[in-house]
Every structure is written in structure tokens, then in C-alpha cells.
Amino acid sequence: MTEGVVDIARMKPGDRFTRGSKVVDALSKAGLLIAILAVILYGSIANAAFFSTGNFLNVLTSMSIVGIVVVGMTFVLVVGGLADLSVPATIACGAILSLGLQPMIGPVPSFMVAVALAGAIGLLNGVLVGYFGVNPIIATLGVGTIGLGIVQAAVGGVIVYGTNPASAELVKGRLFGIPVVAIIFAAIAILGHIILSRSFWGRWTLATGGNYSAAEASAVPVRAVKAGAFVITGLAAGISGGLLGLTLQSARPLVGTGYEFSAITAVVVGGVSIIGGFGSVPRAIAGLVFVQLLTNVMVLEGVRTPVQGFVLGALIVCAVGMDAALRKRGGA
Amino acid sequence: MTDAHCALDMKGITKTFPGVKALSNVNFSVKFGSVHAVVGENGAGKSTLMKVLNGSYPPTSGTIRVGGTEVRMRRPADAQALGVRMVHQEINLVPDLSVAENVYLGRMPGKWTLLRRREMVAKATAVLEELGAAINPRERLGNLSISQQQLVEIAKAYAADPRIIVLDEPTSSLSEHETAALFSILRKMRDDGIAIVYISHRLKEVLQIADEVTVLRDGSMIETRPIEGITAGEMISLMVGREVSNVFPKSPAAIGAPVLSVENISDGKHFRDVSFDVRAGEILGLTGLVGAGRTEVARAIFGLSQLTGGTLRLGGREPGIRSPSDAVKAGIAYVPEDRKGDGIVPAMCVRENISLPILRQLSKLGCVSHGADRALAGHYVSQFAISPPDGERRINLLSGGNQQKAVIAKWLAAKPSVLILDEPTRGVDVGAKAEIHNIIGQLVAEGMAVLMISSELPEVLGVCDRVVVMRDGHASAPIDRKELSEERIMALATGEEVA
Numbered sequence: 001m002t003e004g005v006v007d008i009a010r011m012k013p014g015d016r017f018t019r020g021s022k023v024v025d026a027l028s029k030a031g032l033l034i035a036i037l038a039v040i041l042y043g044s045i046a047n048a049a050f051f052s053t054g055n056f057l058n059v060l061t062s063m064s065i066v067g068i069v070v071v072g073m074t075f076v077l078v079v080g081g082l083a084d085l086s087v088p089a090t091i092a093c094g095a096i097l098s099l100g101l102q103p104m105i106g107p108v109p110s111f112m113v114a115v116a117l118a119g120a121i122g123l124l125n126g127v128l129v130g131y132f133g134v135n136p137i138i139a140t141l142g143v144g145t146i147g148l149g150i151v152q153a154a155v156g157g158v159i160v161y162g163t164n165p166a167s168a169e170l171v172k173g174r175l176f177g178i179p180v181v182a183i184i185f186a187a188i189a190i191l192g193h194i195i196l197s198r199s200f201w202g203r204w205t206l207a208t209g210g211n212y213s214a215a216e217a218s219a220v221p222v223r224a225v226k227a228g229a230f231v232i233t234g235l236a237a238g239i240s241g242g243l244l245g246l247t248l249q250s251a252r253p254l255v256g257t258g259y260e261f262s263a264i265t266a267v268v269v270g271g272v273s274i275i276g277g278f279g280s281v282p283r284a285i286a287g288l289v290f291v292q293l294l295t296n297v298m299v300l301e302g303v304r305t306p307v308q309g310f311v312l313g314a315l316i317v318c319a320v321g322m323d324a325a326l327r328k329r330g331g332a
Numbered sequence: 333m334t335d336a337h338c339a340l341d342m343k344g345i346t347k348t349f350p351g352v353k354a355l356s357n358v359n360f361s362v363k364f365g366s367v368h369a370v371v372g373e374n375g376a377g378k379s380t381l382m383k384v385l386n387g388s389y390p391p392t393s394g395t396i397r398v399g400g401t402e403v404r405m406r407r408p409a410d411a412q413a414l415g416v417r418m419v420h421q422e423i424n425l426v427p428d429l430s431v432a433e434n435v436y437l438g439r440m441p442g443k444w445t446l447l448r449r450r451e452m453v454a455k456a457t458a459v460l461e462e463l464g465a466a467i468n469p470r471e472r473l474g475n476l477s478i479s480q481q482q483l484v485e486i487a488k489a490y491a492a493d494p495r496i497i498v499l500d501e502p503t504s505s506l507s508e509h510e511t512a513a514l515f516s517i518l519r520k521m522r523d524d525g526i527a528i529v530y531i532s533h534r535l536k537e538v539l540q541i542a543d544e545v546t547v548l549r550d551g552s553m554i555e556t557r558p559i560e561g562i563t564a565g566e567m568i569s570l571m572v573g574r575e576v577s578n579v580f581p582k583s584p585a586a587i588g589a590p591v592l593s594v595e596n597i598s599d600g601k602h603f604r605d606v607s608f609d610v611r612a613g614e615i616l617g618l619t620g621l622v623g624a625g626r627t628e629v630a631r632a633i634f635g636l637s638q639l640t641g642g643t644l645r646l647g648g649r650e651p652g653i654r655s656p657s658d659a660v661k662a663g664i665a666y667v668p669e670d671r672k673g674d675g676i677v678p679a680m681c682v683r684e685n686i687s688l689p690i691l692r693q694l695s696k697l698g699c700v701s702h703g704a705d706r707a708l709a710g711h712y713v714s715q716f717a718i719s720p721p722d723g724e725r726r727i728n729l730l731s732g733g734n735q736q737k738a739v740i741a742k743w744l745a746a747k748p749s750v751l752i753l754d755e756p757t758r759g760v761d762v763g764a765k766a767e768i769h770n771i772i773g774q775l776v777a778e779g780m781a782v783l784m785i786s787s788e789l790p791e792v793l794g795v796c797d798r799v800v801v802m803r804d805g806h807a808s809a810p811i812d813r814k815e816l817s818e819e820r821i822m823a824l825a826t827g828e829e830v831a
Binding site for chain 1: 636657659660673675687691694698746
């Protein structure tokens with residue numbers, strides 16, 4: 001007898017959110033925007049270097065590389081795939097191949113091959129998770145470790161350097177004063193947003209994450225959708241790695257270390273549900289902006305690295321806790 | 333009534349939520365050693381009243397006495413400490429734990445020591461035996477059927493030595509046979525002096541088991557009466573505030589050629605050599621005890637599991653269904669039994685749920701057409717009178733009946749030629765039930781072939797044109813509507829001849 005005036009019946013004692021999801025949505029979105037503004041305000045007052053074009057361009061550039069991964073990672077979380085831990089390997093793959101192949105086939109084909117191979121790693125993840133039902137954490141950790149091993153073996157563990165200055169100039173350059181990587185990031189974010197919120201594939205992704213069995217019983221190709229999220233992340237990480245390699249003009253096998261954590265932090269802080277079924281690219285990017293600005297302020301203020309880690313960890317715990325609490329409320 | 337016989341006495345209970353008065357001045361009392369039924373349409377306040385009783389909702393005003401003493405319950409633990417136990421309609425157990433562990437969850441023997449597993453299993457065995465449930469306490473809970481899990485829920489409540497047990501729709505997943513078994517358990521508990529609050533939409537069962545009945549409507553108590561001298565019709569009119577003449581209307585439809593035919597289909601596990609055909613404009617009932625293999629047949633036809641033998645024809649062709657997408661392409665739709673688990677995506681709105689199976693048709697260049705999506709939802713929301721009439725509302729905020737209408741709408745959008753309905757009216761109230769039956773009636777009138785699985789015999793008898801009865805994975809020959817009787821179906825379902 002949970003029917004009828006279920007809005008009432010489902011509410012828990014002490015529940016503050018009684019007006020349905022719209023208000024809560026608005027609140028949680030606005031909450032993050034307010035937090036971003038607060039960081040900007042604090043940064044501007046506390047440190048003269050913060051509110052400057054130079055600093056913002058720096059933040060924007062470093063944010064763009066992670067941001068491309070964030071777009072992919074959003075799909076993984078929304079589809080209920082927990083997280084893709086093979087990102088460091090796919091980034092390394094993208095960076096090393098896009099530089100290492102340059103002498104043989106030229107910069108553009110190198111980049112394409114690098115991204116395609118990263119996509120293939122994503123496909124392997126996707127097949128393991130979607131079709132064989134392997135736990136995503138285990139599957140992506142395993143595939144990532146293997147991928148990284150292969151990449152290391154291929155380059156002999158040494159650093160690979162770029163040999164094509166023109167491509168480096170292009171990637172490091174600016175268009176109308178905006179860094180090229182930021183423009184690429186924006187384009188990928190917009191594409192990702194359209195796919196997730198407007199396309200049937202995106203709706204399938206949300207449905208699969210929201211209720212796998214119901215989606216399956218609604219003729220949604222759930223296995224392919226789940227696998228697809230990992231392919232998207234593989235491609236995104238490949239592009240991100242390629243751009244990173246071209247920017248740095250050098251690539252080590254461990255170049256992507258930590259990017260998985262940054263991306264997951266951003267997505268979770270953005271309020272995308274870690275259990276799946278809820279989230280959007282703009283939310284994840286808002287989370288990214290917040291985390292990046294906060295980190296930037298902490299760096300400028302000379303906050304020690306362990307403390308920075310502590311703050312970011314606390315943020316994740318709070319965000320996941322919020323998600324759990326909101327889920328209880330929604331009964332979802 | 334504050335004497336010792338009174339297990340529970342709630343007086344003047346009012347519960348308001350921001351903007352809504354869910355209960356207004358409700359008086360409700362239950363005696364020890366009796367079964368007290370609570371009936372009412374969905375939204376009448378039964379659920380809220382029970383949540384007040386189990387401590388989930390502290391009342392806004394009013395007093396509660398348990399065993400004659402006034403009590404204050406702020407959380408479910410308070411209610412449990414007073415001996416109030418609730419058995420929810422939805423199963424709240426841990427699938428990966430054993431039956432015994434589930435029965436003693438939270439109260440396992442050996443508080444500060446290691447878990448005394450043997451003692452726990454022995455105790456659980458005793459409880460299950462006492463209840464007459466043939467369940468192995470060492471079995472993993474998830475391996476049990478839904479109806480067995482329901483019995484474990486009851487055993488869990490019973491093992492806690494309660495004074496008051498609240499059962500919310502306990503028979504919604506039970507077959508008639510299992511319901512009878514449950515009733516003997518309830519009578520036993522009643523004779524032990526336990527006060528039983530029994531919430532059900534099934535008035536026939538209320539008449540069988542209850543000693544007293546309380547009718548709620550719109551958050552108010554309408555009447556409490558002894559069960560002697562009240563009829564189902566009277567209860568319904570008290571519930572809805574009007575006379576309802578025909579509970580199961582049957583609109584005649586012209587029956588055409590077979591649309592879906594299955595011949596000797598098997599899945600190698602749950603059913604064998606099942607044959608029947610469903611004709612255009614016909615409602616074919618598939619009934620039997622829970623666990624007889626009905627749902628498995630439906631799921632296999634829909635491609636959610638694989639057939640190991642036999643042929644399946646649709647309009648004379650063999651479509652070769654291996655997945656739900658194949659089934660949808662072939663023109664089959666399936667409204668599943670477990671609405672919450674398989675029917676709806678709770679976090680999505682009504683519109684998104686309805687368009688899910690046909691998203692690709694609604695898309696241009698991969699993007700879902702906003703207009704077409706909205707128009708589709710709008711069409712079904714108004715055609716089926718889904719309430720509230722808002723396609724943008726999250727579907728889990730709707731009542732069960734309205735969720736079910738949305739799930740049916742989802743499948744009609746795919747324009748199937750065969751519609752399989754698995755327990756389509758389970759857990760929905762009288763009004764919504766009639767609406768769903770009307771919808772099914774309209775569909776067959778338009779020539780659709782409907783295969784309806786139902787455990788509720790009055791529904792099967794009232795709605796179906798022909799009925800196939802399953803028992804232990806085998807199907808009977810179809811019985812024509814004219815030759816149907818409850819006795820005949822029960823005889824086939826149980827394999828026992830009725831004198």
C-alpha cells in the first residue's frame with residue numbers, strides 16, 4: 001500500500017525536502033554556483049595574483065585537459081559503471097602515441113591513432129563490464145594496468161619527445177585570446193552534453209543507470225549502453241592524453257597518473273550520482289570548476305599538498321553523502 | 333476502551349504534512365487475539381496510519397496506547413521495543429544472507445561474542461516449522477521465490493515475539509493456495525493472542541480472515557464494524573463513498589485469427605512443452621499457483637530468457653526472439669510483474685518512461701524530438717487519465733495504479749500486436765483496477781491480442797475469454813469462458829480433483 005498520495009507516504013521524518021525534486025534540483029545547482037562564487041570572492045580578497053587574466057587562463061588550460069576526461073567519466077557514473085580507473089593508462093597511451101608516432105606518420109594521423117587505441121582500451125573495459133558483468137573497478141584497474149604495461153614496454157620506459165613543433169604551437173596557441181585546448185574542451189563538453197541530455201543514447205544511459213532491469217525490459221540495449229560509456233571515456237581520455245602530450249612535448253608512461261582521481265572528484269562534487277541514473281555534463285563541469293578554483297586558491301595561498309589532498313577528499317565524502325541522502329528522499 | 337484486551341488504541345490521530353492533511357482525527361483500536369482489517373482506496377491514509385503506528389511518523393496530534401499504556405513513538409525502534417512489528421508489502425530482506433540470518437537480522441544470538449550460527453539456525457527452523465513453512469533456513473534468501481520470501485518476512489516478525497503485527501498487502505504476491513496457508517498461520521498467531529492489523533485491497537480475503545474491519549477514506553475513519561454482517565459491496569461503497577455495481581466489467585470484442593502461437597516451448601528449467609495461442613481481440617488468461625512457471629513463460633516469450641525448445645510464431649512467422657528488442661520489433665510488449673524492479677525507471681519522469689522503448693523512432697539524427705516526446709506522453713496521460721496529469725512528474729511520485737497505467741502506456745506506444753500483462757492490477761486500488769480493466773477492454777476491442785497473467789481468480793474469471801492453467805511448469809489446454817469456474821481452475825492449479 002505504498003500507492004496513493006505517495007509524495008506523503010514516501011517522506012521520511014525530518015525530511016526537509018517535501019516539494020518534489022525541482023526545488024531540490026534548483027537548490028543543489030545553485031549551491032554549487034554559490035560555492036564557486038564564494039571561492040572566487042575569497043581568492044580575490046586573499047590573493048592579488050588570483051583575480052588576473054593570466055591566472056584564469058592557467059586554470060582554464062589545466063582544467064581543459066581534465067575536463068575532457070570529466071565529460072567521459074560523467075557517462076560512466078550515470079550509466080551505473082561506478083568509475084573508470086584505466087584513465088591514467090589511456091591518457092598515457094594518447095600522449096605517448098601522439099608524440100612517438102610523429103616521425104613515422106606525421107602529427108595528425110599520430111593523434112588519430114592514439115585516440116583510436118585509447119578508444120579500443122575503453123571498448124575492452126566496456127565489453128568486460130557490460131557484456132561479461134565484471135565489476136567496473138576491477139575491470140578498469142586490470143585493463144589499465146595491462147595497458148600501461150604495454151605502453152611502458154613499447155617505449156622502453158623512457159620519455160618520448162615531440163618532433164613536430166608546428167602541432168605543438170597549434171595546441172599551445174590561442175584563438176581570439178582563448179587557449180586552443182579550452183576551445184577543444186568546450187566543443188567536447190557541448191557534444192557530450194547534447195548526447196547525454198538530448199539523444200536517445202543519452203536517455204538510454206540515464207535509464208540503464210536508473211534501473212537496469214526496467215531498461216532491459218524496455219528493449220534498451222543495456223549491455224551496449226553500458227559498454228558505450230566506457231568507450232566514450234576511453235576516447236575522451238585519449239584526446240586528453242594527446243593534447244597533454246602535444247602541450248608538454250614530452251610524455252612519460254606515468255603522465256596520466258592522478259587524472260582519474262581528479263575527474264571522479266569533479267563529477268561527484270558536481271552532484272552526479274555515483275550509483276547511476278542521475279547527472280549531467282554541466283553539473284560535472286560545475287564540479288570541475290569548483291575543484292580547480294579551490295585547488296588554485298590553495299596553491300596560491302601556499303597550502304601544503306597533504307592539506308590540499310585532505311580538502312579534496314573531504315569534498316568527495318560530502319558529495320557522496322549528499323547523493324545518498326538525496327536518494328533516500330527520492331526513493332530512487 | 334482502555335481495558336487489558338485492547339492491544340492498540342489510537343485516538344484522535346491527526347497527521348499533517350506541509351500543505352496536506354494526511355490523517356484527520358482518526359480513532360483506531362485493535363484487540364489482542366483478533367485480526368483487524370484496514371481497507372480504503374489508495375491515498376485513503378492507510379499507509380500513513382501504519383507509519384504512525386510503527387513510529388516512522390510521529391503524529392501531529394492524538395494519543396496512542398499500546399496494551400493500555402500511553403506511549404510516544406518517535407522512531408521505528410520505539411515501536412519495535414513495544415512489540416509492534418510491520419511486514420511490508422515490498423520485501424525488505426537481504427538477498428545474499430541465509431533465511432536464518434534474515435529472520436534474526438539485527439537480533440542475532442551472541443551479542444558480544446562470535447555469532448552463534450547453530451543456535452540461530454535451530455531457532456529459525458523452529459519458527460519456520462511453527463508457521464508451517466517448508467523453507468530451509470540455510471538457503472540463500474535470494475534463491476527463494478517471492479512468495480517464500482514473503483513468508484520469511486512474516487517469520488521474521490513472528491520470531492521477534494510481537495504483541496501487534498501489521499501486515500501490508502501480504503497476499504499480493506501469493507497464489508490462492510499460499511494465501512490459504514498464510515491464513516492458517518495468521519489464525520494461529522491470533523489464537524496465540526497477537527493483535528493482527530491486516531491491510532488489503534482484496535475484500536474477499538478480508539471477509540475470510542478478519543474479525544473486524546475499519547474503512548478509511550480521504551484521511552478519515554469512516555467506520556469500524558465487526559466482519560459479520562458486512563459484505564464486500566458494502567465495504568466498497570464505504571471506501572469510495574458510492575455504490576460500485578460491476579467490479580469486473582467485460583466488454584465484448586470480436587475475436588479473430590491467432591496472433592501469437594507457442595508450441596511445446598520449454599526453457600529447460602521452469603516450464604516444459606507449453607502450447608497455446610492468443611487470438612486478435614482476445615484476452616487469454618494464464619493462471620496457476622505462484623511458481624508454476626507463468627512469469628517465466630512470459631519472460632521467455634519476450635526474450636528476457638531463452639527458449640530451449642519449441643516454436644514461437646507471430647502472425648504465422650517465426651521471428652526468432654533473443655532479446656527484448658527482437659520482441660518489440662516482432663510486435664510483442666510485456667508489462668512485468670515487478671513494477672518497481674522491472675517496470676519503471678523511478679528517477680525519470682512519466683514522459684521519459686513512456687517513450688523509452690521507442691526512443692529511436694522519436695529521434696532525428698540521434699536526438700530525441702522534444703515535440704514528439706511530449707506529444708506522446710501527453711496523449712497517454714490524457715487517454716488513461718494518469719493522475720496527476722503531468723508528464724514531467726517523476727514516476728515514483730505517482731500512485732501504484734497510475735504508475736501501472738504509465739507502464740502500459742509505454743508499451744502501447746510501441747504499437748504491439750500482442751500485449752503480455754503480468755499481474756497488471758497487483759497492489760492497485762479498486763478504482764484504478766477498474767480503469768486498467770477498461771483499458772485492456774478497449775485494446776482488445778481494437779483487435780489487440782492480450783495474454784494476461786493473474787493470480788486473482790475473480791479477475792481471471794471476470795476478464796478473460798479463455799484461460800490456461802499452469803502447474804509445475806506444465807500448461808493445461810485452454811478453457812473457454814463459458815466453462816470456467818473457480819473450482820475448475822483451482823483443481824487444475826493444484827492438481828487435486830474437487831468433489
